[in-house]
Amino acid sequence: MTPAEEFQDLRPLLFSIAYRILGSVSEAEDAVQETWLRFQVSPTQPTSTKGFLAATVTRISIDVLRSARVRREAYVGPWFPEPLLTDPYQDPERSAELADSLSMAALVLLERLSPLERAVFVLREVFGFDYPQVASAVGRSEAACRQLAMRARRHMDAGRPRFETDRKERDELAGRFLDAFRDGDVGRLRELLAADVQMVGDSGGKAPQWGDRFVGAQNVARILDALVPRFIQIGAKVEPHQVNGRSGAIFRDRDGKVLSTWVFDVLDGRIQTIRTVNNPDKLRHMGPVADAWVSLREANRATGRSRKGSL
Template sequence: MHQVEDFEELRPLLFSIAYRILGSVSEAEDAVQETWLRFDGSATRPRSTKAFLSATVTRISIDVLRSARVRREEYVGPWLPEPLLSDPYQDPSRSAELADSVSMAALVLLERLSPLERAVFVLREVFAFGFDEVAAAVGRSEAACRQLLVRARRHMEAGRPRFEADRRERQELATRFFDALTDGDVGGLRDLLAADVQFVGDGGGKAPQLAKAVVGAENVARVLGAVVPWLLRIDVTFEPHEVNGQPGAIFRDRDGRVLHTLVLDVLDGRIGAIRAVINPDKLGHLGPVADAWAVDRELKRARRQRN
């Protein structure tokens, strides 16, 4: 009984480690379940349950990531992580690091790292594991782990964004953004966007998506200002929600099914990036998923009738 209780107490930490290594909610959940099976089937009780479980979920996640990287190389269009509505692991002393490390921007950057670099970075930099614990988890010496961390930090620092520290200011900007979006206010949207803003959509070839990233405040505002009012006319709704620790929203069709998520990166008082996850394979954990192709056909039909 104690074994089950020990595992359940550590489950949030295990999921949070696995999600940051994998960028996938479903794969992280599978990794945690496999960790339980190995723990439950262990003939001996480990000296440190936390160390054993953390090492086990890390090794499983590394193996999964190695096979996933092959699939991601063949992925259709930009790859984005599966959206996460709330991180189950809470540590007030490291809340800023935890929030930044789960953002889509950070997870996209982590894709640049090798599986070992990624695991070492997550364990040491995000969760503050000692180098002895990191070394035991990834099966390398402490010296090798220090080198892996140096390389990982170099890659991450080269592109890591610095998010607004004031959460309330971020949320106020997001509210203004979604108000302008609802109204189709292109000028209002443009005023909220950074000059070099990027709008990226991940459909994975399984849903309508942008042919490529839209770049620049004028271009992004025009695209959003044109499309969203039409979506609202066919009863697509959206609910503001924190996604991956950043302001965002979940879009739903008229039956309440999930159509896609939208996440905003707020930098220096402006929106620096907008990321939409439309691939239905990445949305199932949020609830019933809409047929994005059907919504797209309905949108085109509505436009033809209007014209």
């Protein structure tokens, strides 16, 4: 196998490591590309190509994350990762760890860790690298990496919410919710919400937002009551889709351009959390992005005409 073939074989793993450290599809892709460039010019053949590439992409991702954290501290409103529709790396032996670490809830928790803690947690707890490999990747001793891993696990375990683990049940409930949304039936939507449901949106100040966070079934239902008719009036579409390994949807305008992604967390047969990503900068890797401000103005005009017609 040539070096290029070895790299291509490991590319899914490298991207998956970088994405979990960075929470950004575009930055993860750049980190993988930079890893390839460094691999090309490496003066020696590494003993383990996998170890070399994993260490390289980790170090690049740590450097990128350190600079990104400054930008995220000034971010407008809640920060969510860029939505990932499909994880390219699959490992049946670690499927549970991979799926759990991909969720938006887990990636938001990872934001609370230092870059080193985050990298160690991803390599050790998610991908199962041994401590010598982790130590080599992050440039710390094995003892230091064990301490970093312990602190990271403690933070993650303390903040991790309990959600429904059965994918079939999650998908079934999300399907009922999206059907009711398409039908404009806010009453049915309300019945599917947990009493303490939260709806949280990430617009980054670059897309329409009724508010950053709504808590409680009554408040979330009120927002849905405002959104649903506008969505229907502009002929937009709802496309059920797995988002970050959870039941969700892609919302598109009538031309098929991406408006938003929604992802649902489910508990005890009710929707517990709705996370929406509306920031167009975080949606561009999914294809053409709609101008949400134009869509909102069109929807408001159409809704206004509809109300006048009913008087």
